[in-house]
Amino acid sequence: xxRFDGVxxxxxxxxxxxxxxxxxxxxxxxxxxxxxxxxxxxxxxxxVNRMIEPTRGSIALDGxxxxxxKQAELRRGIGYVIQHAGLFPHRTVLDNIxxxxxxxxxxxxxxxxxxxxxxxxxxxxxxxxxRYPTQLSGGQQQRVGVARALAADPPVxxxxxxxxxxxxxxxxxxxxxxxxxxxxxxxxxVFVTHDIDEAIKLGDQVAVLRVxxxxxxxxxxxxxxxxxxxxxxxDFVGRDRGYRALQFQPAPRLPLRSERSxxxxxxxxxxxxxxxxxxxxxxxxxxxxxxxxxxxxxVEDADLHRGGTIAAAGGSLRSALDAALSSPxxxxxxxxxxxxxxxxxxxxxxxxxxxxxxxxxxxxxxxVHGGAVSVADDGS
Amino acid sequence: MINSLLQxxxxxxxxxxxxxxxxxxxxxxxYSLLAVVVAMVIALPLGLWIGHxxxxxxxxxxxxxxxxxxxxxxxxxxSLWVGPIFRGDLAFLVPAVFVLLLLxxxxxxxxxxxxxxxxxxxxxxAARGVGMTGWQVLRQVELPCALPLVMSGxxxxxxxxxxxTTIAALIGLGGLGRYLIDGIALSDYARAAGGALLVxxxxxxxxxxxxxxxxRLVSPGLTGGNRAVGGRGKDSGNAPVEATDSSAxxxxxxHDPRVRA
Numbered sequence: 001x002x003r004f005d006g007v008x009x010x011x012x013x014x015x016x017x018x019x020x021x022x023x024x025x026x027x028x029x030x031x032x033x034x035x036x037x038x039x040x041x042x043x044x045x046x047x048v049n050r051m052i053e054p055t056r057g058s059i060a061l062d063g064x065x066x067x068x069x070k071q072a073e074l075r076r077g078i079g080y081v082i083q084h085a086g087l088f089p090h091r092t093v094l095d096n097i098x099x100x101x102x103x104x105x106x107x108x109x110x111x112x113x114x115x116x117x118x119x120x121x122x123x124x125x126x127x128x129x130x131r132y133p134t135q136l137s138g139g140q141q142q143r144v145g146v147a148r149a150l151a152a153d154p155p156v157x158x159x160x161x162x163x164x165x166x167x168x169x170x171x172x173x174x175x176x177x178x179x180x181x182x183x184x185x186x187x188x189x190v191f192v193t194h195d196i197d198e199a200i201k202l203g204d205q206v207a208v209l210r211v212x213x214x215x216x217x218x219x220x221x222x223x224x225x226x227x228x229x230x231x232x233x234x235d236f237v238g239r240d241r242g243y244r245a246l247q248f249q250p251a252p253r254l255p256l257r258s259e260r261s262x263x264x265x266x267x268x269x270x271x272x273x274x275x276x277x278x279x280x281x282x283x284x285x286x287x288x289x290x291x292x293x294x295x296x297x298x299v300e301d302a303d304l305h306r307g308g309t310i311a312a313a314g315g316s317l318r319s320a321l322d323a324a325l326s327s328p329x330x331x332x333x334x335x336x337x338x339x340x341x342x343x344x345x346x347x348x349x350x351x352x353x354x355x356x357x358x359x360x361x362x363x364x365x366x367x368v369h370g371g372a373v374s375v376a377d378d379g380s
Numbered sequence: 381m382i383n384s385l386l387q388x389x390x391x392x393x394x395x396x397x398x399x400x401x402x403x404x405x406x407x408x409x410x411y412s413l414l415a416v417v418v419a420m421v422i423a424l425p426l427g428l429w430i431g432h433x434x435x436x437x438x439x440x441x442x443x444x445x446x447x448x449x450x451x452x453x454x455x456x457x458x459s460l461w462v463g464p465i466f467r468g469d470l471a472f473l474v475p476a477v478f479v480l481l482l483l484x485x486x487x488x489x490x491x492x493x494x495x496x497x498x499x500x501x502x503x504x505x506a507a508r509g510v511g512m513t514g515w516q517v518l519r520q521v522e523l524p525c526a527l528p529l530v531m532s533g534x535x536x537x538x539x540x541x542x543x544x545t546t547i548a549a550l551i552g553l554g555g556l557g558r559y560l561i562d563g564i565a566l567s568d569y570a571r572a573a574g575g576a577l578l579v580x581x582x583x584x585x586x587x588x589x590x591x592x593x594x595x596r597l598v599s600p601g602l603t604g605g606n607r608a609v610g611g612r613g614k615d616s617g618n619a620p621v622e623a624t625d626s627s628a629x630x631x632x633x634x635h636d637p638r639v640r641a
Contacts, residue, residue: 012581021489049509051505052510071384071511072511072512072513073508073509073511074511075511076510076511077509077511080506080509080510082502082505082506082509083502084499084500084502085502085506086502086503086505086506086507086509087503087506088503088506088507088520088521089500089503089525089599089601090521090524090525090527090598090599090601090602091599091601092601099510100510100511103510103511103516105514132599132600132601133601134599134601145506148506148510149510158509343477
């Protein structure tokens with residue numbers, strides 16, 4: 001557990017970056033600090049491992065005041081991941097990963113084994129181990145950065161916009177794998193981002209900071225979207241918050257219709273109007289075709305309309321609704337865990353399901369925070 | 381001209397004794413080495429400190445402006461001034477080395493300082509963030525990353541010094557400059573040209589050796605992605621891996637023929 005207690009950072013010249021911040025990052029959870037630039041989120045993060053020293057207040061790790069620990073020792077016990085990975089360009093990937101174990105004086109073989117293991121943990125080909133950082137893509141560098149932070153198995157990780165310098169597709173992959181990894185490892189993580197979507201996706205709890213470094217609201221993502229504490233938070237979480245909140249609500253009993261489908265390479269039986277779903281040999285949906293337009297011939301790959309998204313049967317209401325809205329036939333494709341087609345759903349059916357679902361209420365908030373959401377009342 | 385030069389080089393008397401080529405070459409190397417080593421002792425720690433701390437940048441520009449002082453004039457001035465203080469050869473050696481220092485320190489200082497300052501701020505931040513002490517950051521990250529620029533400073537300094545050590549002969553010291561000065565004084569142009577040629581060859585040789593040393597010292601990770609890793613030079617055209625990052629990193633792994641599983 002990381003506990004901020006009345007932490008203030010005033011820089012020389014009088015700029016107050018963080019103002020009387022008190023919050024708790026619970027053990028084994030991801031706490032996201034989010035806010036516009038100038039809200040002091042990075043400063044707050046960097047005060048945890050004392051890259052920046054607080055002017056007032058204290059930060060405690062599992063009850064121990066970090067201000068009393070030796071800087072280097074404190075930092076070696078905290079994983080640190082930064083925006084541009086910050087890999088050491090003159091060291092190979094494996095040597096980069098082994099940085100902290102080497103500082104801790106592990107023996108060489110153990111460092112080597114641990115580094116190789118981590119390469120796999122973060123989803124990199126072991127053959128990349130002997131390369132140098134410049135030979136990797138941005139996303140791969142970031143994975144190595146995460147591996148380096150994990151090397152000595154620290155209970156606490158600090159992550160400063162680790163995924164913001166890579167392109168959106170890679171970012172999403174990295175986020176998904178980060179969540180998968182966290183499921184296994186259960187680290188206590190403080191994560192800084194300016195991207196509210198990322199905060200909502202990754203955070204077990206999200207702390208919204210406002211310019212001047214004060215805490216505007218701290219809550220679970222679903223609660224934050226449903227009950228912004230004030231105009232600033234409401235504005236910051238954005239216009240689509242109603243829609244985005246759906247991603248936290250599992251789709252319950254959606255009435256699925258069975259969908260007629262043909263295997264790619266086959267000739268449609270009808271040439272009537274309307275859309276027909278095309279699947280592969282294993283019944284994985286590929287896309288839609290209009291038999292009337294392609295005529296009486298076998299369906300080819302090039303005929304497919306791929307605009308529709310696909311939702312998992314146990315997925316969120318958001319993905320189910322999106323599947324229906326994005327499908328050219330207006331029938332949203334639903335698949336099971338192995339990706340096989342189970343049926344389709346219409347938008348109004350998803351909407352019915354939404355209307356039957358409750359919004360998250362105060363009593364659903366994580367009891368770790370005392371069952372209530374602490375809202376800063378300073379200056380707002 | 382070529383003939384008399386050849387004659388001068390092949391004359392056995394020019395290869396023996398105190399005025400022989402081997403002896404003069406060693407003298408030349410000794411003065412040069414002394415100047416460069418002393419310059420390194422001064423400039424490297426200073427450059428590392430300026431780059432690491434960001435303080436004292438004015439020292440770099442001051443050192444640079446000292447290069448403008450005319451070498452020859454300074455040499456005579458310093459000899460006159462310190463000559464009486466030292467005895468024997470030292471009375472000449474000290475002024476010569478001092479003048480050479482003024483040439484060697486600026487490129488070394490500038491290279492070292494610029495090299496350390498150019499270290500990726502993210503790498504430096506990460507180095508501190510993972511728990512390196514200031515000394516460890518300098519030793520394990522800043523210095524190795526600065527090496528290419530440090531080495532180019534060393535090469536510039538060595539070239540300058542080896543070429544300029546010739547003037548040591550003007551104040552009665554040895555070295556290859558003797559051939560030049562004596563040759564001109566005696567109108568023995570083959571000797572003068574031979575001396576000049578030897579200085580040139582020595583400079584080229586040292587440059588080559590330093591280039592080799594640099595290749596050995598500098599991490600391949602710093603010299604761009606166009607050098608093969610592991611089997612250096614075995615496979616050419618080793619461009620950086622495509623910037624695709626499909627899940628589990630397989631875009632670079634299995635599809636990359638250069639990766640040996």
